[in-house]
Amino acid sequence: MHWSLRTGLAALALVAAPAMARADDMPDLSVNRPGLDTPPTTLSAGRVVVEVSAADWEFSTSPAGRDDSLAFADTVVRLGLGHATEIEVGLGGWTRQRSRVGAAVSTLSGLGDATFAVRHGFGGEADAKVAVEGFVSAPVGRAPGGAGDWGAGLLLPVALPLMAGFTLATTPEIDAAVNASGHGRHLAWGSVVGLSHALTRTVCASAEVSAFRDEDPDGASTESRLALAAAWHAAPRLQIDVEFDTGLTHATPDHALIVGFARQF
Numbered sequence: 001m002h003w004s005l006r007t008g009l010a011a012l013a014l015v016a017a018p019a020m021a022r023a024d025d026m027p028d029l030s031v032n033r034p035g036l037d038t039p040p041t042t043l044s045a046g047r048v049v050v051e052v053s054a055a056d057w058e059f060s061t062s063p064a065g066r067d068d069s070l071a072f073a074d075t076v077v078r079l080g081l082g083h084a085t086e087i088e089v090g091l092g093g094w095t096r097q098r099s100r101v102g103a104a105v106s107t108l109s110g111l112g113d114a115t116f117a118v119r120h121g122f123g124g125e126a127d128a129k130v131a132v133e134g135f136v137s138a139p140v141g142r143a144p145g146g147a148g149d150w151g152a153g154l155l156l157p158v159a160l161p162l163m164a165g166f167t168l169a170t171t172p173e174i175d176a177a178v179n180a181s182g183h184g185r186h187l188a189w190g191s192v193v194g195l196s197h198a199l200t201r202t203v204c205a206s207a208e209v210s211a212f213r214d215e216d217p218d219g220a221s222t223e224s225r226l227a228l229a230a231a232w233h234a235a236p237r238l239q240i241d242v243e244f245d246t247g248l249t250h251a252t253p254d255h256a257l258i259v260g261f262a263r264q265f
Helices: 005-015
Strands: 048-062 065-082 085-091 094-101 104-111 114-122 130-138 151-155 158-161 167-170 173-178 185-198 203-214 221-235 238-247 255-264
Touching: none
Parallel strands: none
Antiparallel strands: 048 065, 048 255, 065 085, 065 094, 085 114, 094 104, 114 130, 130 151, 151 173, 158 167, 167 185, 173 185, 185 203, 203 221, 221 238, 238 255
């Protein structure tokens, strides 16, 4: 992993802006992606949003070799129930993982697991500052996309408006994460914090930092990354977005590039 503090700070200064823009600056479109944070806003009753990670590429290098992971069509469908509550149903996309150690190369591929979530915002649907979200994951996929067992978690999305149109967002999270062995669960926790701002009426961006501690029985680890993301509202109900992540710890992939879109119905 190669990381320059000067480069990171320069990128942060250039891109520090929102994945969530103010309602008076952006079209009426409520989207979770891109970025690491979870927004506290929810969909109004009857509205449906489909969010798709079209391609998600991660890679890491070491003196021993290289690991690459490429995932397609990771999809989440969100439905507004009204009274600042929504439900989400997700299906992990198809993942292909390639590992090279010396001259030996191994590959794995499989579909991801299904996820079911409920979010409730405290306040109005479009302007909630705090929300709570619970989720469970069902082991319908297979490695490397599937975890192999049931998992669950609880999130507390928070968004605070700042001066000059910036938004400070954070999402503390605690999970019953699936063990690396694919059987049983363990404690994992962490948070994301980021700044967001609209660059234009239809373009916004975000800069976030995450840190998560994973107490897996096979070996505890801490994953941390810097994420820079931008979203373009190509139409009132269509968003196209891109995200670039850099790993900040040895347990995190060196880099990740994610491209996706969201469509509201």
